[in-house]
Amino acid sequence: MSITDDALRANATLAEEYRPTGGPPAPTIAVVTCADPRLSGVVRLMGLPDADVDLIRNVGTVIDDDTMRSLIVSTRMLGTSEILIINHDDCGLSRFSGDDLVERLRAETGSYPIAPAQFFTFTDAEQNTREQVRKVRSHPWISSEIPVRGFLFGVQTGRLTEVLVEDAAGTAVS
Ligand SMILES: [Zn+2]
Incomplete structure (x- = not known):
């Protein structure tokens, strides 16, 4: 019996308690964060209702082609008006080199x-967060009206610390 089989059996029972929210989704904020299970509670740790958050997750909190696709749909089609990028300390993508992994897998x-x-591995989470924020802010299909802010989540503390990102003029903005 696999984990998936167990999950399906549980779903058959748990779904009896399920109540659909009704209507199309109407999130107000997009949150990009890591797939790390320690980040699974971050929405509630910000006091935000699940229904308000368009949650976009991938390994390493990477703003890649697919994340940009989601953010464009989120802001242009679903109506979210703010973007948060939440990286964290002790991320798995800072523990190995992407080039080394590629070589290993090829071998x-x-x-x-x-x-x-x-694989978008990184060594400095703060610097990496700045780069991801800049990628979103500079995308021509993300409106300049949408605030894009970066944070580091402390996996031991549960606290968010803002990573200030300078704009093109060198002024720290948030
Ligand atoms: Zn991570």
């Missing part, structure tokens, strides 16, 4: 696929 599998083009 183990003998395959050289074109995707993923990179």
Whole structure:
């Protein structure tokens, strides 16, 4: 019996308590964060109702092509008016080198696929957060009216610390 089988059995019972929210989704804020299970409670730790948050997760809190796609739909189609990018300390993507992983996988599998083009590993979470914020702020399809702010989540403290990101003029803005 696999974990998935157990989950499906549980779902058959738990779904009896399920109450649909009704209507189309109407989130007010987009949150990009890591897939790390320690980040799963971050929405509630900000006091935000689940229904208000368009939650976009991937390994390493990366603003890549797919995250940009989600953010554009979120702000242009769903109506979210703010974007938060929440990186965290002790991230798995800061514990290995993407190049090393590629070499290992090529050696183990003998395959050289074109995707993923990179794993977006990093060493400095704060600096990495700044880069992700800048990628979103500079995207021409993200309105300049939408505030884009970056944070680090402390996995031991549950606290968010803002990462200030300078705009093009060198002024720290949030
Ligand atoms: Zn992480």
